[in-house]
Amino acid sequence: MKLNQAISARLTELLKEKRMTQYQLFIKSGVPKSTIGNVINCSYDSVKLRVIHEMCQGLGVSISEFFDSPLFQEGNLEP
Numbered sequence: 001m002k003l004n005q006a007i008s009a010r011l012t013e014l015l016k017e018k019r020m021t022q023y024q025l026f027i028k029s030g031v032p033k034s035t036i037g038n039v040i041n042c043s044y045d046s047v048k049l050r051v052i053h054e055m056c057q058g059l060g061v062s063i064s065e066f067f068d069s070p071l072f073q074e075g076n077l078e079p
Helices: 003-017 022-029 033-040 049-059 063-067
Strands: none
Touching: 003 033, 003 049, 003 063, 022 033, 022 049, 033 049, 049 063
16 A cells, blocks of 8 residues: 555544544645545655644644554555
8 A cells, every 4th residue: 555545544534533524624624625535545655744744733643653653554555
């Protein structure tokens, strides 16, 4: 799995867990709706850490909580 796919999967997972929509995340984080959609749809090859940080604030999780997932373990990501 590519890193952008893992980020997309984790964001989708957290949105479901928090029972939030992309629109609600936009309101709480200030990250544009189009950016959130592009991250979820893997439209970007990479995602800026600043964007992830802002989305984490909107989700009410820390960056370490965001990346604390089997999705990001060494053997699960393509080099």
